[in-house]
Amino acid sequence: MASASAFAQHYVECDNCEKNSAQFVCKTCSGHLCEECKIDHENRKLTKNHEITAFKTDKEELLSLLHCSEHNTKKLECFCGPCKKPVCTDCIVSSHNGHKIKSLSTAYREIRNDLQGTKVEIEYHFLPKYMELLEKEMKKEASLSEEANQIETQIEAYTQKVVEAVLKLGENAIKQLRKEKDIGQREIQTSKLELMTKINRLEQTRDILTTKLEAKPGISFFIPATNLLIEFQKFPEHPEYKLDGFKPGQISQKIQENFGTFPKLKIFQQGSNVLNSCYYTRPAGWTTSPNSKKISRLNRKMQHPNPYFDSTMGQKCDSSVQMILSGILKR
16 A cells, blocks of 8 residues: 555645645545645644545546536536446436436446457557568568569570670660569558558557556546547458569570560469469459559550560661671571
8 A cells, every 4th residue: 555655646746735745635625635734634624524545546546536527516426328428416417317327437447448458459469460461571572672683683694695786675674674573562662651550550549548548537538439440450461472584585586586575573462363464453452552553554664665666576676786686597
């Protein structure tokens, strides 16, 4: 008991002298008193019959100090279920007659238990799951980057075997690979941002609930805290990302036709087939992201990634390049 009283002194001062820490509380006039003022309170003629008890940190006991905002001289004793607010006896008679009423302490315990349950659910269910999802996205990002680097090395090694006239094709293959990688990484970044945003909101909600649970209860404590976790109930499902490998062609054939297929980003939804074997498309039901229009424009451009392109042969070369290619193809 002594330790609880000492703890209370750190944040409540005597209402009478306003200097010393409160060690007692007068339940009759709802005043906090230090040792000296408590003796004086007991000796005064007007207050000597007041009920004075040791000031403890039991929050539920502090409910007896709450007064009605509409009837200042009346203490809050009950809680109106339909109206979701604490009330005094005068309130019940004047505006809550016939309503379902419970004791203030019962309502306090029910609300506290509900808030505690929500906090536990955040700490042991939602936060761990979102942390796990974020870690998976970070691993995907590293894996995709490593895979892209390996393919880039392969492209560079193969491009060295091709004559100088067709090096432009190798450069374009790398550019497209990087574009595909960037598309995938932008999507992963979007997923990461979404997860970090939800984690941040969960942590903020948890901190608010912690503060509310640890604070001295007031009337605001009984304001309903509902629907805190609706947006977190359904965990997001993020796709997998994989790049097509670079497929080299045969130098003995036409250079234009056999330089190789450029890498494309593949996006896998867990438990599903490849969503895109040629161009970037989204699965049915996918929520449109801010990058969707940009990706659509990129898809149209990626159909013809080489600037030397026409509708008949697939690639258009200037005269000097054409001469070099012709010489190679005749060998």
